[in-house]
Amino acid sequence: MSEFIWPVRVYYEDTDNGGVVYYANYLKFMERARTEWLRSFGIEQDQLIAHEQVIFAVRSVKLDYLKPAKFNDLLQVSAQIIKCGGASIIFEQGISRDGEILCQAEIKIASLDAITLMPRPIPDVVKTILVEEKE
Amino acid sequence: MSEFIWPVRVYYEDTDNGGVVYYANYLKFMERARTEWLRSFGIEQDQLIAHEQVIFAVRSVKLDYLKPAKFNDLLQVSAQIIKCGGASIIFEQGISRDGEILCQAEIKIASLDAITLMPRPIPDVVKTILVEEKE
Amino acid sequence: MSEFIWPVRVYYEDTDNGGVVYYANYLKFMERARTEWLRSFGIEQDQLIAHEQVIFAVRSVKLDYLKPAKFNDLLQVSAQIIKCGGASIIFEQGISRDGEILCQAEIKIASLDAITLMPRPIPDVVKTILVEEKE
């Protein structure tokens, strides 16, 4: 499947006293990229909740910090699906700056019922994209 | 009315690249103090939503930054009601370190219907506190 | 002076349990707009720190919350200078969605020495923009 890239600028809000991006905030950047990847196929998550009663939740995260991002950096955040089950998706994501990789992650997402928060099959409208992406 | 004080420790998450607490984060500290002030009277906001269908929302903020708070500081955050209407409350709040005031604010809160988000009278259980506090 | 507009998308990270943007996070959006306004004139804040030894800090904030922004909203954040002194700038900022104003603010910025954190004149490279903007 092809790789999606979303640009993210580092602002003061993202940094900490150590002069670098605070370690939890890379997860914000990665979620922005996953959201924009879905949007690039015309899928809006507020519509998924309203019309399909589906919400995506993160089940697990593996994250390696290789080099720090700094204030004012322009980062490239990638999102690529590496596995897709009935009610879960595994993303491989990376954050880089000028071609240098700063951070790598594997993030498992579950498809849940927006009300009961129990597992619920990935909606067809999303499934279709995943199949097309694979071909 | 008496002044309520809530201690807040500054962690990395609160600071920015300038080596000080990020300017928006003082508002988080102030909300913690308002929440704990309510809790000190036995009022839990999740219960207010569930049983009184009331949610508190911030309507306006006036904030003066006098001196910066730094990583690892132990701060004292105050909350004091200075005015109370039918569906709104005005708090005067301050943040200090070792008796030195760092930040001062006046924060106006509205009482809203948790579903329609329209103004709704302050619940009696809260009103009672405000009256007792005044006496 | 002319008004600068910066688009901001609302992600999960920006929202709270009330289903709306958390009240402190509007200040993050406003700082992004001020940063991008400076960048639109070719001024990078990390360069200002390194070459001019100047850092900008917020001195005061007045903020009115009119209507809430929600998850997935695409917002327009404005930044306009309304006053400029020797070592301070006052911005008028607004956040709107589809032409409807959600939030308005007046934000006073101080120009500080990046090391001593004492007031320091606004660097000429920034002053020049402010004068041109006025004309």
Place this chain on the structure above:
Amino acid sequence: MSEFIWPVRVYYEDTDNGGVVYYANYLKFMERARTEWLRSFGIEQDQLIAHEQVIFAVRSVKLDYLKPAKFNDLLQVSAQIIKCGGASIIFEQGISRDGEILCQAEIKIASLDAITLMPRPIPDVVKTILVEEKE
């Protein structure tokens, strides 16, 4: 080694539109517990930077989200060292509510020179604790 427990209250700032704690924020709670664990031995990180020129940085994170934490929850955040090398420490951390585990993590920390950000041996003052804890 013994397990350290730090209580964390969930405020609005920690939650998102899904009605639960935002997935990146559990990492903030875990860092608070690591910081307080160090402080329980009399070690202040700002002193480590100033006197030992050492800063701790996160190298990797493995995180499993089992159940969501909600607004107003009182959580218990644990921190326990499971491995300690010359310039790195591995923590096992958990977040629970009323004895029910919500989130589990393994977090690898590196000891770095506060200026060059290159690996630097864990300071003796910290090493001593780790050895005593093991016995």
